[in-house]
Amino acid sequence: MTTPRARSFGTVAAEYARHRPEYAESAVDWALEPVAGRPDRLLLDLAAGTGKLTGALLARGPVIAVEPDPPMLAELRVLFPDVDAREGSAEAIPLPDESVDAVLVGQAFHWFDPERALPEIARVLRPGGVLAALWNGDDATVEWVRGYHDAAGLIGLRVRDRAEAGLHLPEHPAFEASEHSAYPNAVHTSVEGLLATLATHSWALVAEPADRDAALARVRDYLATRPETSAGEFELPLFTDVVRMLRK
Template sequence: MDPHRARSFGSAATQYALHRPGYPDAAVDWALAPLPGGAGLQLLDLAAGTGKLTTSLLPRGTVVAVEPDPAMRAELRTRVPGVDAREGSAEEIPLPDAAVDAVLVGQAWHWFDPERAYAEIARVLRPGGVLAALWNGDDAHVEWVRGFHEAGAWASHVVREPDDEPRLPDHPAFTQDGYAQFANLVPTTVDGLVATLRTHSWALTAEPDEREAALARLRAYLATRPETASGEFELPLVTDVVRMLRR
């Protein structure tokens, strides 16, 4: 975890809310599948950001959204009026013991201190409860998608190898309970993709000249590709979900 990069998102909270993708319903349903159906679930969106995952969770239960960054939390309250949004972190969750049926983490597990986070998540989860981490990422099976990462050559390799499966570290309080991946096609434009990339931590923390050079290389590459040369296209994202159960 790079603390500087972990704390960088608040400076772009509004743009993050505008340009970052949400999560497919199928991915959220799979994450919660071990739990009984109905709207009576108590759910925690941990490191909730601007509420991308919170929005998907609200129809499925009562949601508490915990977010450490005040600017991101303010944007969340604007985007999701009435949400129970609290200051806190994975390492210090502002909830009592055994308070929730599921803890969901969207696009944030890699910023946590794992041992401290596991202890806190185990504390607030009921026995048999779900811990699910979700990530949206570019589909590395698609050749032109791999190509735009190579063309940009930015300081963070944000597209993983096609056959790599993410996994959370083992912990005695949890049982591994599987992994699934879901298509998440996002209609966008060249300008939209560039705007999204500007909300990534590598761009927020890069030297301005380096960031603009990387984005210029990306634009030049996209202009050469038949999939994107018109300026409008579908970006083939995938949503990875890793699920664990509280012992």
């Protein structure tokens, strides 16, 4: 997580915590299903950010949170003062060998260096433990959602586009083959809420301010023309995608 885009989120840590969506509860359950019967299981929230996934995990067992960005980690510690939160990265996890039953990664696996991160994740996982990566993404099958992406001029594949092609994690000899599942995760928001969420995305954070503001203005203008969103408040159709694989 060393690229400028990966390190851009700390500049908006409080806004990230306020505006980014939670993950579907059923998605978290599916991610942890392989270790559901383990007593006293210990969960690692890796690249935990401000703790968007941490809260859901706390309802399911003790959690250690690891995050490389100091401002994001500071926000997590404010929101979850009782969580063991440590500075570290996927490529250098500050935990001993075979110390956790599950490693969960929310909205961050694509920032990892898999050649370094997968051996390190395998090192801290107990045999039969699970690695699960989760992403929230707009449902790109919905016409007005595609329209607002086009209005903004967003570049790159959306999570749901990738999911339709089959999301997977890189192969590694320490892990079984990955498997994917997806869960609806619509959120109630508003035009202002959606714009605030978009402003926490990496494309907006690394863009020139004038370019970012112009993109957000185009989205505002587009949403004003759509019957689904013109009233100001609406349901944004999201999915939580999960890819998991077992430690051999």
